[in-house]
Amino acid sequence: MTGIKIDGLSKKFRKKNVLDNISVEFKPNKIYGLLGRNGAGKSTLLNIIANRLYADQGTLTLDDENLVENDSALGKLYLMNDVDMYNKSMRLDKIFEYTEQFYGSFDYEYAEKLAERFKIDTHQKFGKFSTGYHTIAKLIIALCVPADYIFLDEPVLGLDANHRTIFYEELMTTYSERPRTFVVATHLIGEITNILEHVMIVSESKITLDEDVEDILAKSHLIVGPQAETKDYVEGLNIVGKESLGNLQGYYVYGDLNDDKILPDTVQIERVDLQKMFIYLTNQGGENGVNK
Numbered sequence: 001m002t003g004i005k006i007d008g009l010s011k012k013f014r015k016k017n018v019l020d021n022i023s024v025e026f027k028p029n030k031i032y033g034l035l036g037r038n039g040a041g042k043s044t045l046l047n048i049i050a051n052r053l054y055a056d057q058g059t060l061t062l063d064d065e066n067l068v069e070n071d072s073a074l075g076k077l078y079l080m081n082d083v084d085m086y087n088k089s090m091r092l093d094k095i096f097e098y099t100e101q102f103y104g105s106f107d108y109e110y111a112e113k114l115a116e117r118f119k120i121d122t123h124q125k126f127g128k129f130s131t132g133y134h135t136i137a138k139l140i141i142a143l144c145v146p147a148d149y150i151f152l153d154e155p156v157l158g159l160d161a162n163h164r165t166i167f168y169e170e171l172m173t174t175y176s177e178r179p180r181t182f183v184v185a186t187h188l189i190g191e192i193t194n195i196l197e198h199v200m201i202v203s204e205s206k207i208t209l210d211e212d213v214e215d216i217l218a219k220s221h222l223i224v225g226p227q228a229e230t231k232d233y234v235e236g237l238n239i240v241g242k243e244s245l246g247n248l249q250g251y252y253v254y255g256d257l258n259d260d261k262i263l264p265d266t267v268q269i270e271r272v273d274l275q276k277m278f279i280y281l282t283n284q285g286g287e288n289g290v291n292k
């Protein structure tokens with residue numbers, strides 16, 4: 001099992017490069033975050049993987065098999081996004097059956113448990129759900145299909161705080177009970193941070209970060225102290241963000257610190273809030289991309 005491999009993928013809309021020569025891998029049994037600002041190209045990438053759009057260039061494979069127009073490989077993945085694949089007049093429980101026909105099985109027991117937790121009526125017609133319940137209906141399907149690669153494009157849009165919490169809890173539970181790969185694309189970094197194992201950032205048509213969260217943490221530093229000394233200490237380092245903390249200045253640095261420089265007594269290296277680091281790294285990209 002080698003996972004999904006994307007090599008040299010490019011996509012233009014009219015003359016605009018949306019994805020430019022991207023190479024990434026999604027390995028089995030891992031939770032990925034695909035982060036990036038609005039319009040960065042996250043949905044385009046997921047749509048290409050799921051064959052809903054075609055790339056201009058590049059190769060896509062799943063366990064070394066070509067993923068383009070290959071039903072057996074496509075049956076191993078599922079994409080949930082804002083496009084509705086279902087007839088509005090179909091009841092949710094009928095959609096479960098329809099999904100089973102396509103994917104070969106469906107976890108009805110878990111779907112029922114999720115329906116109870118979210119308090120959704122599975123006899124309701126798909127087109128009759130409120131915005132939040134519409135998303136919940138699609139999330140239940142995504143968590144109950146037997147696919148090995150589940151892509152969730154902005155999965156919590158329209159959900160209230162309580163429903164978002166249930167979703168994150170259930171994602172973790174189902175992942176531990178039946179490991180598979182989840183790729184969560186979002187520009188709302190906040191609450192998702194704690195459940196990610198690997199993060200990719202899309203910015204200006206490139207992947208500007210592709211690392212395990214553990215490694216990102218090891219490379220992330222917050223240097224805090226009086227303005228002049230701190231500025232002097234961080235000079236030449238890869239500063240990705242800056243904030244004032246009362247009379248003190250904080251610099252978010254991604255990458256190695258300078259071992260040859262002595263840290264002044266007044267300056268400290270503090271624990272980084274990962275959520276903030278992702279926001280800075282996501283906003284950066286382009287010329288100052290962290291991998292450049």
Ligand SMILES: Nc1ncnc2c1ncn2[C@@H]1O[C@H](COP(=O)(O)OP(=O)(O)OP(=O)(O)O)[C@@H](O)[C@H]1O
Nearest residue numbers: 013018036037038039040041042043044045186187
């Ligand atoms: N069918 C299309 N025709 C023309 N341009 C498109 C099309 N789909 C996407 N784009 C453009 O491609 C770029 C990337 O869009 P995409 O939806 O992939 O971004 P995203 O990262 O998913 O953004 P968001 O977080 O806002 O959903 C945007 O500039 C968008 O306007």
